[in-house]
Amino acid sequence: MNWNDLQVFLEIYESKTLRAAAKKLNVDQATIARRLNDLEEKLNTKLFIRSRNGVTPTSHALDLIPHLNTIQQETIDIERKLNQLQQEVIGTVKISTTDSLAIEFITPLIHRLQVKYPKLCIELTTTVETLDLNKAEVDISIRTFRAKEQDLIVKKLAEWEVGLYASKEYINKFGQPNDRLHHRHIVMYQQGILPYQNDRLVGEVVDHSNIITQVNSSLILMHMINSGSAIGELCSYFAKKNNLQRIWPNKKREQNYEVWLAMHKDSYKTKIVRIVINEIVKIFEKL
The missing domain is CATH 3.40.190.10 (Periplasmic binding protein-like II)
Incomplete structure (x- = not known):
């Protein structure tokens, strides 16, 4: 037995007729009738009495209804929670840059990101050393020279004399x-x-x-x-x-003084990294 069978059962119970249930589930009446027959065979019990006026649930069906309603509501709650998790931005993004670029551009960005995405954390490292994007030491690197390692995505953000x-x-x-x-x-x-x-x-x-x-x-x-x-x-x-x-x-x-953004191509597949990158790009586009 699967959840689709139980959904058919609940829809027949609520709709009172096979035709109405079929219309609600966007299938034909013959399909609904076949799936009900299959379910009754699996359970080895009669669930509905058919008549010209529709269907009437048996005592066995009425016993199942409260339990199935609970399962249905829990399934809906789980689906809603999963949708929320997909929409929420949760996690840590590691950024490496110089101290002056961090103060001028990244620290103001962190404040704006916190307002929009309160569950997002930025791990900011200011260093003259180049952290390894290929080894995931950092997710996003903002430097004054173009990174040349393989498997990186790079973008020039700014250039000044x-x-x-x-x-x-x-x-x-x-x-x-x-x-x-x-x-x-x-x-x-x-x-x-x-x-x-x-x-x-x-x-x-x-x-x-x-x-x-x-x-x-x-x-x-x-x-x-x-x-x-x-x-x-x-x-x-x-x-x-x-x-x-x-x-x-x-x-x-x-x-010239150039500002380059670099990330590993695999990091770019991560939703929270893409969000932070897009926000960084917006800052420099406004200059």
């Missing part, structure tokens, strides 16, 4: 640099942080004796420039956000 910037306080204190980097207040990334790093700023050779700080954090580099402690390369987006002054507007770094 990179120039040399200083704060107004720095210019007031140390003056505007001439056409050479003679200032002894330069901040740069440590070697190996950027894949395209060299000993130049916006194409100009840097005297290492003029470097006061080498950092491995984009947030610290930006803070050093913004606080008036040093001059350094910065993308136009963050420079404009901090009201920094561009030095030598006609000079720029050869490589």
Whole structure:
């Protein structure tokens, strides 16, 4: 016996005629009659007395009705719960990015996601290291260079020009640099942080004796420039956000500042990962 047989039985009982039950279940009357006969044979008992006016349940049928109604309601409740689980966004999505991108874009996103999806958790890692998407160390990676590993889906989110910037306080204190980097207040990334790093700023050779700080954090580099402690390369987006002054507007770094999103193709099949990715893309589309 299966649930479909029991549904036929309940529908015949509620509809009072085979024709009405067939119409309700969207099948022909002969099919309903055959399925009722099959059910009665399986149970080895008569369930309905047929007549010209319809069907009348036997005492055996009446004994079954309360139990079947309970089963039917429980089945409906289970189906509703399963539908809710499919619609709900529950789970953890792991995101890796730089500290400056995390503060500017991801932490505001987390707040909006929490409002829309209260059962979604974001595990946010800020690091200069590239976590392995193929080994599921992270679900979504947002970096300033394009990932080249196999089996990844990548998308460029943004691209900005990179120039040399200083704060107004720095210019007031140390003056505007001439056409050479003679200032002894330069901040740069440590070697190996950027894949395209060299000993130049916006194409100009840097005297290492003029470097006061080498950092491995984009947030610290930006803070050093913004606080008036040093001059350094910065993308136009963050420079404009901090009201920094561009030095030598006609000079720029050869490589633009790019923001790339990457995920493993299997991760993209997961509903909650797709939801987070779509929200991230929306943020950058509005810029």
